[in-house]
Amino acid sequence: MQESDSIGIVSARRAHFDTPLSLKSGAVLDGYELVYETYGELNADRSNAILVCHALSGNHHVAGVYADNPKNTGWWNNMIGPGKPIDTRKFFVIGINNLGGCHGSTGPISINDKTGKRYGPDFPLITTSDWARTYVRFADQFGIDQFAAVIGGSLGGMSAMQLTLDAPERVRHAIVVAASARLTAQNIAFNDVARQAILTDPDFHGGDYYSHGTHPRRGLRLARMLGHITYLSDDSMASKFGRELRNGSLAFNYDVEFQIESYLHHQGDKFADLFDANTYLLMTKALDYFDPSQEYDGNLSAAFARAQADFLVLSFSSDWRFSPERSREIVRALLDNKLNVSYAEIPSSYGHDSFLMQDDYYHQLVRAYMNNIAI
Amino acid sequence: MMTTEISRSALTLRPDFATIAAWIRPGSSVLDLGCGDGTLLHYLKGKLDTRGYGVEIDADNILACMKNGINVIQNDLEAGLSGFEDASFDYVILSQTLQAMKNTEYIIREILRVGKEGIVSFPNFGYWKNRMQVVRGHMPVSPSLPYQWYDTPNVHLCTLHDFEQLCQQHQINILERRVMNNDGKVTFFPNLFGILAFYRFSHAQRS
Numbered sequence: 001m002q003e004s005d006s007i008g009i010v011s012a013r014r015a016h017f018d019t020p021l022s023l024k025s026g027a028v029l030d031g032y033e034l035v036y037e038t039y040g041e042l043n044a045d046r047s048n049a050i051l052v053c054h055a056l057s058g059n060h061h062v063a064g065v066y067a068d069n070p071k072n073t074g075w076w077n078n079m080i081g082p083g084k085p086i087d088t089r090k091f092f093v094i095g096i097n098n099l100g101g102c103h104g105s106t107g108p109i110s111i112n113d114k115t116g117k118r119y120g121p122d123f124p125l126i127t128t129s130d131w132a133r134t135y136v137r138f139a140d141q142f143g144i145d146q147f148a149a150v151i152g153g154s155l156g157g158m159s160a161m162q163l164t165l166d167a168p169e170r171v172r173h174a175i176v177v178a179a180s181a182r183l184t185a186q187n188i189a190f191n192d193v194a195r196q197a198i199l200t201d202p203d204f205h206g207g208d209y210y211s212h213g214t215h216p217r218r219g220l221r222l223a224r225m226l227g228h229i230t231y232l233s234d235d236s237m238a239s240k241f242g243r244e245l246r247n248g249s250l251a252f253n254y255d256v257e258f259q260i261e262s263y264l265h266h267q268g269d270k271f272a273d274l275f276d277a278n279t280y281l282l283m284t285k286a287l288d289y290f291d292p293s294q295e296y297d298g299n300l301s302a303a304f305a306r307a308q309a310d311f312l313v314l315s316f317s318s319d320w321r322f323s324p325e326r327s328r329e330i331v332r333a334l335l336d337n338k339l340n341v342s343y344a345e346i347p348s349s350y351g352h353d354s355f356l357m358q359d360d361y362y363h364q365l366v367r368a369y370m371n372n373i374a375i
Numbered sequence: 376m377m378t379t380e381i382s383r384s385a386l387t388l389r390p391d392f393a394t395i396a397a398w399i400r401p402g403s404s405v406l407d408l409g410c411g412d413g414t415l416l417h418y419l420k421g422k423l424d425t426r427g428y429g430v431e432i433d434a435d436n437i438l439a440c441m442k443n444g445i446n447v448i449q450n451d452l453e454a455g456l457s458g459f460e461d462a463s464f465d466y467v468i469l470s471q472t473l474q475a476m477k478n479t480e481y482i483i484r485e486i487l488r489v490g491k492e493g494i495v496s497f498p499n500f501g502y503w504k505n506r507m508q509v510v511r512g513h514m515p516v517s518p519s520l521p522y523q524w525y526d527t528p529n530v531h532l533c534t535l536h537d538f539e540q541l542c543q544q545h546q547i548n549i550l551e552r553r554v555m556n557n558d559g560k561v562t563f564f565p566n567l568f569g570i571l572a573f574y575r576f577s578h579a580q581r582s
Contacts, residue, residue, distance in 0.1 A: 328458060331458060332458045335459060335463075338426070338463075341448070342445075342448065344441075345449050364438055369441055372442075372444045
């Protein structure tokens with residue numbers, strides 16, 4: 001058996017980009033910073049780089065722990081490390097906090113050099129295409145001509161796909177997990193409710209809550225609670241919480257009674273303390289706008305005609321937010337273009353969140369695929 | 376290396392693979408339905424430089440394909456091949472799986488929709504030893520039909536004649552047939568002495 005261990009102590013670094021970035025929205029960022037982490041060693045040929053794209057609320061801290069905070073484990077620590085499915089003894093793994101994020105990369109909470117104040121509502125909307133361009137520039141800075149693979153789940157899977165379309169020659173493999181080629185109306189609707197919760201919070205102040213010394217905590221909390229429900233499955237909620245009461249009997253009031261309420265409130269509170277509301281809004285819009293088929297009259301196969309990478313597409317049986325059918329649409333487009341692609345639907349009861357879970361079959365599939373990537 | 380091990384074992388383990396390979400043009404595209412661990416596709420890729428995909432529903436087989444570096448798409452064949460475009464493959468192969476399909480006619484129609492040609496192989500129920508067991512009052516159990524009546528996945532067993540009749544009814548042109556027993560090719564009363572049947576076929580309108 002291979003030894004499988006955590007990558008251990010990691011630290012975040014910062015990359016500066018001084019060339020102006022023209023965004024899809026028409027706005028221009030004169031310069032920006034990306035905070036990132038890397039694990040493993042970049043080989044002499046610079047051919048073993050893996051880019052991990054994060055989802056809605058993720059960041060650059062993908063694996064390992066911080067020396068000053070050993071409890072803060074990276075969000076995909078079970079997948080990435082020495083001897084793990086994405087093996088840092090073979091690969092040089094890069095996690096980047098996306099532009100617009102709130103964990104150190106330039107985003108709405110950053111100080112705008114032109115005004116000396118936080119960007120707030122003035123920060124432009126960012127799309128997956130904009131991110132793809134920042135990934136390419138990031139690779140340029142490292143002298144990486146081509147990523148061995150780009151990998152992501154959910155919004156991260158969409159960002160990964162976008163890179164294969166916008167910079168086909170820069171990606172050899174793409175692993176797209178629990179993603180979608182475009183959000184359905186239902187999915188956009190969920191995002192809208194989340195946004196409305198934030199936008200209508202009296203503490204939002206048109207996005208300039210920083211200068212009012214507030215944070216739309218209630219809105220962000222509700223947004224996260226709603227999101228969280230959609231990331232779990234009916235079955236997993238039923239088995240974890242059922243109708244269990246916190247205090248054993250009904251209290252006939254509106255306090256927290258059911259365990260599921262307690263759990264959701266806790267999740268909402270925790271998130272509202274750690275995340276920036278403007279970034280949440282921005283990320284949900286990036287999700288909604290992602291649709292490579294748009295420029296091709298809705299023809300996804302035509303959109304993927306420019307892709308060159310080999311693909312592994314994975315979905316989870318109980319994921320209803322990004323259902324297996326959405327992944328099959330991606331696979332169909334790849335098949336139509338005769339690209340190398342493998343697809344598996346992993347049996348799981350954990351809903352959309354399955355992509356973050358430790359699951360033997362899931363991890364074996366990723367390990368097998370990664371093992372066959374030539375570097 | 377795993378690669379050479381597979382190509383060596385392909386012929387020794389599954390002699391039927393050589394028969395199928397003999398019908399496939401080098402460089403062509405192949406869809407292998409019920410591809411197992413991907414051995415046939417691996418063999419064809421190595422020997423004939425084919426490209427294509429396997430279709431599987433079994434988790435262990437999907438993982439095995441992944442380990443063997445074979446493109447595999449999880450799909451339930453009983454539900455057809457909806458993810459695949461019309462005439463998008465030179466060959467669609469269904470190797471020793473036809474007899475276990477519930478929707479036999481549907482999958483044959485799907486094979487000919489997606490493939491320019493279809494290749495199927497199946498155990499010949501008309502083999503004389505099978506017939507003898509039926510005459511003696513039992514369901515046949517043999518190396519090619521290794522299951523008891525109560526645990527068999529085979530729900531649609533047929534003879535050579537039966538299959539050819541189906542082809543006739545569905546305007547399917549049989550382009551080539553090969554019948555095998557343990558000693559090799561069978562030409563003398565194949566419906567009686569053949570254990571395994573192979574057919575290459577196309578739609579009558581296309582050929």
